[in-house]
Amino acid sequence: MSVGTLVILNGTTSAGKSSTQRALMNLADEPWLAAGVDHFWPFIFGKYNGLTPPADQGFHWIGRSDGATLHVDELRTGPVGYQFFTGIHRAIRAFLDTGFNVVADHCLWDQRLVDECAAVFSGVDAWMVGLHPPLAVSEEWERQRTDKQVLGMSRAVQRLIDGTRVEYDLTFDTSTLTPEACAQEILTAVRERKPQALRPSGASNLSAAQAIHSK
Numbered sequence: 001m002s003v004g005t006l007v008i009l010n011g012t013t014s015a016g017k018s019s020t021q022r023a024l025m026n027l028a029d030e031p032w033l034a035a036g037v038d039h040f041w042p043f044i045f046g047k048y049n050g051l052t053p054p055a056d057q058g059f060h061w062i063g064r065s066d067g068a069t070l071h072v073d074e075l076r077t078g079p080v081g082y083q084f085f086t087g088i089h090r091a092i093r094a095f096l097d098t099g100f101n102v103v104a105d106h107c108l109w110d111q112r113l114v115d116e117c118a119a120v121f122s123g124v125d126a127w128m129v130g131l132h133p134p135l136a137v138s139e140e141w142e143r144q145r146t147d148k149q150v151l152g153m154s155r156a157v158q159r160l161i162d163g164t165r166v167e168y169d170l171t172f173d174t175s176t177l178t179p180e181a182c183a184q185e186i187l188t189a190v191r192e193r194k195p196q197a198l199r200p201s202g203a204s205n206l207s208a209a210q211a212i213h214s215k
């Protein structure tokens with residue numbers, strides 16, 4: 001059985017990742033699974049994700065809640081948060097190993113996550129796709145959302161992503177393209193060439209890969 005292809009859609013919150021993911025699944029001739037952060041988030045949703053302990057061990061949002069809306073200034077990831085991401089990456093790898101193609105929404109807000117993806121998805125055709133509308137646009141989409149009452153998250157996560165050394169096979173300004181146009185271009189690239197951006201870049205990556213494969 002051959003290993004499936006992976007498309008990682010990396011971008012801040014309200015960047016258009018889920019919209020592009022849905023479009024890709026609809027446009028593709030073969031099955032693609034949506035398996036990304038949004039889908040696994042309910043696994044940890046609760047006290048390890050929020051403003052107060054024990055969220056400092058998971059996903060610690062620095063900010064305030066005024067009851068209806070969470071105002072976020074900063075995000076910090078604790079050991080439980082990193083462990084959770086490792087589980088997500090390995091679960092995606094398990095789907096790929098069954099032969100499924102996977103399109104994963106992700107917020108690679110830490111170089112450690114980028115390096116871990118390079119290790120876990122070693123040997124997979126893994127496309128790194130950046131979805132980057134101007135921050136003012138993702139903040140406007142954030143304000144308009146009815147499914148989340150959170151402000152400031154888009155800016156906080158964008159700042160973290162900007163601090164990584166992630167490289168991309170493709171990038172899109174989702175403020176100027178429809179999700180369908182982005183998805184079509186990704187599917188064409190997947191058909192016609194090989195991805196190159198996600199690769200181990202140092203000794204720490206090698207040791208991460210060795211650690212994973214020796215388990």
Ligand SMILES: Nc1ncnc2c1ncn2[C@@H]1O[C@H](COP(=O)(O)OP(=O)(O)OP(=O)(O)O)[C@@H](O)[C@H]1O
Binds near residue numbers: 142
């Ligand atoms: N190209 C676009 N044009 C107009 N609105 C868009 C576009 N892409 C996304 N949006 C809007 O922005 C909001 C967030 O989109 P989406 O859920 O796809 O983003 P996301 O990156 O997956 O966000 P999150 O990480 O918070 O789940 C939605 O209300 C969506 O309708």
